[in-house]
Amino acid sequence: MSSSENKFMTDIEIAQSNKMEHIKNIASKLNINEDDLEMYGKYKAKLPIRLIDEDKVAKHNLILVTALTPTPAGEGKTTVSIGLTEGLNKIGKQATVVLREPSLGPVFGIKGGAAGGGYSQVVPMEDINLHFTGDFSAIEKANNLLSALIDNNIQSRTRSLGIDPRTIAWKRVMDMNDRALRDITIGLGGTANGIPRQDGFNITPASEVMAILCMSKDFNDLKERLGNIYVGQTFDRKPIYARDLNAENAMAILLKDAINPNLVQTLEGNPAIIHGGPFANIAQGTNTILATKMGLTMSEYVITEAGFGADLGAEKFLDIKCVSAELKPKAVVLVATIRALRHHGGATKEQYNDINVGRVEKGFSNLEKHIENMKKFGLNPIVAINAFPTDGEEEVKLIKERCASLNVHAVVADGFAKGGEGMTELATEVVKEVEAGKNSFKPLYDWDAPVKEKIATIAKEIYGAETVEYSKKAQRNLRSIETLGLSKLPVCMAKTQKSFSDDAAILGRPEGFTVTVREFEFAAGAGFLIPILGNMMRMPGLPEVPASERMTIDNDGKISGLS
Numbered sequence: 001m002s003s004s005e006n007k008f009m010t011d012i013e014i015a016q017s018n019k020m021e022h023i024k025n026i027a028s029k030l031n032i033n034e035d036d037l038e039m040y041g042k043y044k045a046k047l048p049i050r051l052i053d054e055d056k057v058a059k060h061n062l063i064l065v066t067a068l069t070p071t072p073a074g075e076g077k078t079t080v081s082i083g084l085t086e087g088l089n090k091i092g093k094q095a096t097v098v099l100r101e102p103s104l105g106p107v108f109g110i111k112g113g114a115a116g117g118g119y120s121q122v123v124p125m126e127d128i129n130l131h132f133t134g135d136f137s138a139i140e141k142a143n144n145l146l147s148a149l150i151d152n153n154i155q156s157r158t159r160s161l162g163i164d165p166r167t168i169a170w171k172r173v174m175d176m177n178d179r180a181l182r183d184i185t186i187g188l189g190g191t192a193n194g195i196p197r198q199d200g201f202n203i204t205p206a207s208e209v210m211a212i213l214c215m216s217k218d219f220n221d222l223k224e225r226l227g228n229i230y231v232g233q234t235f236d237r238k239p240i241y242a243r244d245l246n247a248e249n250a251m252a253i254l255l256k257d258a259i260n261p262n263l264v265q266t267l268e269g270n271p272a273i274i275h276g277g278p279f280a281n282i283a284q285g286t287n288t289i290l291a292t293k294m295g296l297t298m299s300e301y302v303i304t305e306a307g308f309g310a311d312l313g314a315e316k317f318l319d320i321k322c323v324s325a326e327l328k329p330k331a332v333v334l335v336a337t338i339r340a341l342r343h344h345g346g347a348t349k350e351q352y353n354d355i356n357v358g359r360v361e362k363g364f365s366n367l368e369k370h371i372e373n374m375k376k377f378g379l380n381p382i383v384a385i386n387a388f389p390t391d392g393e394e395e396v397k398l399i400k401e402r403c404a405s406l407n408v409h410a411v412v413a414d415g416f417a418k419g420g421e422g423m424t425e426l427a428t429e430v431v432k433e434v435e436a437g438k439n440s441f442k443p444l445y446d447w448d449a450p451v452k453e454k455i456a457t458i459a460k461e462i463y464g465a466e467t468v469e470y471s472k473k474a475q476r477n478l479r480s481i482e483t484l485g486l487s488k489l490p491v492c493m494a495k496t497q498k499s500f501s502d503d504a505a506i507l508g509r510p511e512g513f514t515v516t517v518r519e520f521e522f523a524a525g526a527g528f529l530i531p532i533l534g535n536m537m538r539m540p541g542l543p544e545v546p547a548s549e550r551m552t553i554d555n556d557g558k559i560s561g562l563s
């Protein structure tokens with residue numbers, strides 16, 4: 001279908017007009033027997049983790065899709081990832097896309113779903129963006145079971161561990177944007193209702209249970225990590241973990257199906273594996289290790305994406321996930337849009353669609369910094385210019401020329417309007433990059449380095465900061481981390497996605513700035529430290545006009561307005 005026709009069809013209309021194949025046919029393309037599928041109807045299935053073959057994982061090609069610093073609406077990493085998968089299959093390569101699951105918070109909030117867009121989507125789109133196979137619900141229930149066990153133990157007269165309610169670091173979660181639940185008081189209404197204390201909710205993608213699911217290597221590893229969740233301290237300052245409450249097995253029981261990756265399909269009938277969904281500004285921002293390895297077991301090429309800009313998702317993917325799972329990406333695709341370059345060049349939201357070579361020239365500094373950063377990992381990126389109808393020819397030409405001066409190839413990616421057909425040039429460049437064999441991934445820092453050294457390395461090398469400062473609270477938190485023996489964990493920076501700095505208003509490529517670590521959190525089960533730069537929200541709020549208000553469903557169950 002042509003680009004002009006595409007303008008008049010929404011993402012959901014395109015998805016609903018697509019004729020899907022039975023999921024057993026998609027599985028057969030990966031040489032998976034129907035008997036190995038745990039089917040959820042005709043178009044979704046779970047893949048048991050016993051199918052993962054580490055020998056095959058090591059032989060196949062992992063491609064990371066990341067982006068420049070995005071505008072609030074995002075720059076289309078998922079769309080490019082899906083389109084690239086279609087393009088690779090069109091040029092004769094066996095390729096599977098491996099993605100995160102969408103959260104209901106953004107779906108009903110401001111950003112919308114995360115199943116791609118236009119003619120580069122995964123389907124069934126409505127299911128993927130809504131309850132899907134119940135993974136988020138299982139994560140939510142496992143998280144909140146631990147919360148219930150904590151409060152039950154505090155109230156107990158015979159089995160109390162002596163937990164000091166003031167030190168409890170564990171919060172309940174819900175997969176919805178609901179700012180009213182950020183800070184609450186629980187246990188009111190009398191002694192039968194528990195011990196009153198201050199509590200709150202995070203959104204489910206921010207749960208450590210989500211992070212643990214994404215970092216686990218098998219079911220036993222999952223249980224061990226769940227047991228390692230830090231809860232708080234006793235009144236005599238003894239640390240309490242989930243294992244002290246005998247919580248890990250019950251929590252794991254709730255996750256027994258959620259641990260298995262989900263198989264669906266692209267619009268063009270190619271395999272797609274979707275599993276896990278942590279945000280990248282407050283968590284690690286990538287799908288599960290198990291899903292990535294499942295894809296690499298079954299396919300010659302696996303395309304995966306990491307959330308927000310490369311300073312967040314890609315850095316965490318490379319320094320945390322790849323090191324932990326012993327994965328070595330063979331190529332990186334860096335997504336850029338003309339509108340984002342205009343944004344970093346000073347355009348207002350109302351000017352994003354106005355052709356302006358000068359603004360693109362000025363905004364290129366942001367993309368240039370991301371290119372430099374990827375090279376620090378031993379990976380020479382390919383820039384994918386995610387096409388929009390409002391792009392100017394001179395603007396595109398400028399990006400290609402500037403990238404060429406950096407020894408980087410830039411390609412227009414037209415998967416939104418044309419599907420795989422619009423992505424064959426990018427697919428060809430990715431194959432060339434992989435087959436050239438010149439990329440050699442190396443992490444940015446050694447996990448064994450001191451915590452402040454690891455943070456300084458990321459802040460200076462990736463963000464471009466000059467110095468790092470620590471609040472008094474952060475200094476106290478760091479002493480606790482060292483006392484608990486956690487200082488050799490990698491760091492998962494919690495930072496605004498809107499800027500290289502910790503100030504969302506500073507665009508482009510800032511230099512000479514200071515980042516401030518306000519406090520530390522840590523995920524002892526997931527296995528990383530969380531330095532918090534600025535005020536990061538773990539429970540978002542809805543916008544003035546939520547996306548939910550535009551959605552309808554008719555008597556036949558047909559949904560409209562979901563994007």
